[in-house]
Amino acid sequence: MMYFDEHGYLYPHDMIELTLSDFESFFVENLADFAHRKDLFERYVSFVDELKTSFPISFFQFYDRDQPQQNFRDCRRNERH
Numbered sequence: 001m002m003y004f005d006e007h008g009y010l011y012p013h014d015m016i017e018l019t020l021s022d023f024e025s026f027f028v029e030n031l032a033d034f035a036h037r038k039d040l041f042e043r044y045v046s047f048v049d050e051l052k053t054s055f056p057i058s059f060f061q062f063y064d065r066d067q068p069q070q071n072f073r074d075c076r077r078n079e080r081h
Contacts, residue, residue, distance in 0.1 A: 002026055020045070 002018070005011045018026075028037040051059075 002016070002022075003011045005013075010016055024041055028034065028041045031037050048061075
């Protein structure tokens with residue numbers, strides 16, 4: 001289960017690990033505009049697959065509110081700090 005604060009950000013304000021299935025359930029399957037969301041989700045999965053192929057590094061994805069915004073970080077940079 002995911003929780004959001006009064007500003008629409010995931011709570012707690014820390015890393016929250018989700019499976020792709022959990023992500024799909026929350027942001028796609030349980031919404032009124034399912035067909036549109038399903039199309040976006042399938043495109044998102046294709047994008048991530050292409051990203052993994054093009055840039056073989058580990059990365060995190062960060063989301064907020066009901067419209068995910070992606071920010072990618074090279075995890076190797078985090079290891080240095």
